[in-house]
Amino acid sequence: MYPDAKPNKAHIRLAELEKEGKLHAVITQNIDGLHQKAGSVNVCELHGSIYRNFCMECGAAYDIDAITHNVDIPLCGCGGIIKPNVVLYGEGLDSEVIGKSIRYISNADVLIIGGTSMMITYTVKLIDFYMGNKLVLINKSETHIDGRANLLIRGSIGEVLSMV
Secondary structure, three states, rough: OOOOOOOOHHHHHHHHHOOOOOOOOOOOOOOOOHHHHHHHOEEEEEEEEEEEEEEOOOOEEEEEEEOOOOOOEEEOOOOOOOEEOOOOOOOOOOOHHHHHHHHHHHHHOEEEEOOOOOOOOOHHHHOOOOOOEEEEEEEEEOOHHHHHOOOEEEOOOHHHHOOO
């Protein structure tokens, strides 16, 4: 966890596109909050966020300081363990976040996918909800979904989006 991390060119450009009304949402697997730090408002965090934490016993909410300023296992006043609101291996995804992501994808005129290996099965399945014919894939390396893209761009998503 790096709470002092700064948004990169991609995060910043996506936030600008949202402000310009050209982007309706960001759907991310990242848990770092960098899209929000850059100014994006409509962010669907598939894996949750390190900035939201809760007591596994009583449900009390905590900010990131409860996790980062603790050398031991962070504990709530009730004695329960404080856990980041992130999806760990074997845990299910938040159905509300998935539903919202599906609505954004199924209503998209253009779907841009970038900066991901596309190795997570449910992420690939989300693309199945896109009914348009303007699927843009921006990635440095090859993925197994390259053939589905209407436009394939090899490169850094930050560099590519800074030219848009």
